[in-house]
Amino acid sequence: MSAQESVVSISGLGKVFPKGGVTALENIDLGVQPGEFISLIGPSGCGKSTLLRIIGDLTQPTSGEVLVNGKPAPQARLDRDYGIVFQAAVLFDWRTVAKNIALPLELLKWDRAKRDARVSEMLDLVELNDFGSHYPWQLSGGMQQRVSIARALSFSPALLLMDEPFGALDEMTRERLNLELLSIWAETKSTVIFVTHSISEAVFLSTRVVVMSPRPGRIAGVVEIALAQPRGVRTREEPRFFELVTEVREMLHAVETEAELPE
Amino acid sequence: MINVIKRVAIGIAVLVGVCAFYTGYRELFLATGWTWPFEVDDITLPSLPSIVGALFDPVQEDGELLISLLFKAALFTAKEAFVGFVIGTIVGFTLGAVIARFQMLQRGLMPYVVGSQTIPILAIAPIVVVGLGSLTIAGWTPSDWLRVSVISAYLTFFPVTVNTVRGLESADPRAIELMRSYASGEWAIFLKLRLPSSLPYLFGAFRIAATACVIGAIIGELPSSIQGGLGGAIINFNQYYVLNPQNLWATNLMAAALGISFFLVIVIAEKLLVHRPPETLT
Numbered sequence A: 001m002s003a004q005e006s007v008v009s010i011s012g013l014g015k016v017f018p019k020g021g022v023t024a025l026e027n028i029d030l031g032v033q034p035g036e037f038i039s040l041i042g043p044s045g046c047g048k049s050t051l052l053r054i055i056g057d058l059t060q061p062t063s064g065e066v067l068v069n070g071k072p073a074p075q076a077r078l079d080r081d082y083g084i085v086f087q088a089a090v091l092f093d094w095r096t097v098a099k100n101i102a103l104p105l106e107l108l109k110w111d112r113a114k115r116d117a118r119v120s121e122m123l124d125l126v127e128l129n130d131f132g133s134h135y136p137w138q139l140s141g142g143m144q145q146r147v148s149i150a151r152a153l154s155f156s157p158a159l160l161l162m163d164e165p166f167g168a169l170d171e172m173t174r175e176r177l178n179l180e181l182l183s184i185w186a187e188t189k190s191t192v193i194f195v196t197h198s199i200s201e202a203v204f205l206s207t208r209v210v211v212m213s214p215r216p217g218r219i220a221g222v223v224e225i226a227l228a229q230p231r232g233v234r235t236r237e238e239p240r241f242f243e244l245v246t247e248v249r250e251m252l253h254a255v256e257t258e259a260e261l262p263e
Numbered sequence B: 001m002i003n004v005i006k007r008v009a010i011g012i013a014v015l016v017g018v019c020a021f022y023t024g025y026r027e028l029f030l031a032t033g034w035t036w037p038f039e040v041d042d043i044t045l046p047s048l049p050s051i052v053g054a055l056f057d058p059v060q061e062d063g064e065l066l067i068s069l070l071f072k073a074a075l076f077t078a079k080e081a082f083v084g085f086v087i088g089t090i091v092g093f094t095l096g097a098v099i100a101r102f103q104m105l106q107r108g109l110m111p112y113v114v115g116s117q118t119i120p121i122l123a124i125a126p127i128v129v130v131g132l133g134s135l136t137i138a139g140w141t142p143s144d145w146l147r148v149s150v151i152s153a154y155l156t157f158f159p160v161t162v163n164t165v166r167g168l169e170s171a172d173p174r175a176i177e178l179m180r181s182y183a184s185g186e187w188a189i190f191l192k193l194r195l196p197s198s199l200p201y202l203f204g205a206f207r208i209a210a211t212a213c214v215i216g217a218i219i220g221e222l223p224s225s226i227q228g229g230l231g232g233a234i235i236n237f238n239q240y241y242v243l244n245p246q247n248l249w250a251t252n253l254m255a256a257a258l259g260i261s262f263f264l265v266i267v268i269a270e271k272l273l274v275h276r277p278p279e280t281l282t
């Protein structure tokens, strides 16, 4: 497929942080097609967040090229081509849940009626209808994260960037939100790039899992996750699911032992 | 609601306690004749009933009641203090916003901002209030009381500047990234993120400024011949203290009441405007 059709197309990407001369990323090539759900997984410090932030033009690469929707990343950011979700919900304490979701819409200068309609659609999507007038600190961590997902999706970006969005949640909440995220993904037909530390989460959610190695951050391998869609509670019980989890785990172990060897 | 009742009850209890202490101290020293650290009599510590009683006596033969005079004086001083508060807030906030925006200025300007507050207010008051007496800006001569407001503004701007800088810089860096992801420029980030983040800090400054601007107005009245305010009343009653100590005590109480009122207005405004997690959660 050509770069024009890719949602994200990365070639020869490198990133050296001037402070301490850390090579966070080296020679990254990755193409993401519309509708894909890509997980980035790898040991801590291998550059997953950095890669995500470069795609979002929140950090500048030192070499290589990043195209988002066929445009250079800075242009894509200015065109609001992506929505982002961090590990912390980063909600504005002084805004109600509804107003938090409306924030990007206000910045896009949508009028009031249109904004209100979209916000209630979004509250529906993340099943928080009764909480629009609550303040963020009145919600549980999982609910806050759903608000932050609703906010990222409110302006229908083609691309959703998520950096360990469920990392701080308990296992049960996490699995429920995984299911919810998948149904949102199916409904909105968006493309997702998802950073996680959890192998089973990566396998369960993704169409492809990208395994990264540290020092310098590189792509060590890619595992196609050919599990049937739509996925559900049963998916986690399929033998194929376990095989894929094992495949990703072995790749990760190889990466980690390699990293521990002296250079 | 229960909280409010509780607080009012505590407030009243403290007031009663202070009155009881004052009266007890006075009566004990009067009864025993103790004179250390100072002699207690109707001039050094007039009795509470006599202070309250003085409020309802005419100030001069057939003149208006003290309470009415003090009330007018308090309103006059309140006007000076309020205008000074507004000017000081505008100047302080602007200065703070500029300093926060241009980091380079922080080191250059902050020493002067801090230095400005080490000059005793008593030394500046005559310069501003008397010295600028003949000041005319494009045919407009500021009235006397407006020059007093400058002193209030002078005391207000400092906490506002310092806390504006701190408040604007308190914005969560992740929230700034989030705003950038929405293609927001500096101005939108300022309006939607930095300004609301700074509100709790700003109100912290306002609490300090609320009482400081009242003090500034009273002190500003002293070196001038402005008679209408509490400062004028203090000078006046000072001269006749030995004859009528209650008048000065009553004036001081009125000044305190004015300061407290300003403070309460800020506290109520904060309650209405700032929606933050209850402190136990943060």
Ligand SMILES: Nc1ncnc2c1ncn2[C@@H]1O[C@H](COP(=O)(O)OP(=O)(O)OP(=O)(O)O)[C@@H](O)[C@H]1O
Binding pocket: A017, A019, A022, A023, A024, A042, A043, A044, A045, A046, A047, A048, A049, A050, A051
């Ligand atoms: N602003 C920065 N300045 C200097 N070095 C940085 C900066 N941000 C990240 N790094 C370095 O770049 C490397 C990759 O960091 P990054 O945060 O992308 O890792 P990560 O894979 O997201 O890790 P984790 O799984 O712990 O979140 C690390 O070695 C880190 O120390």
Ligand SMILES: [Mg+2]
Binding pocket: A048, A049, A050, A163
């Ligand atoms: Mg990270």
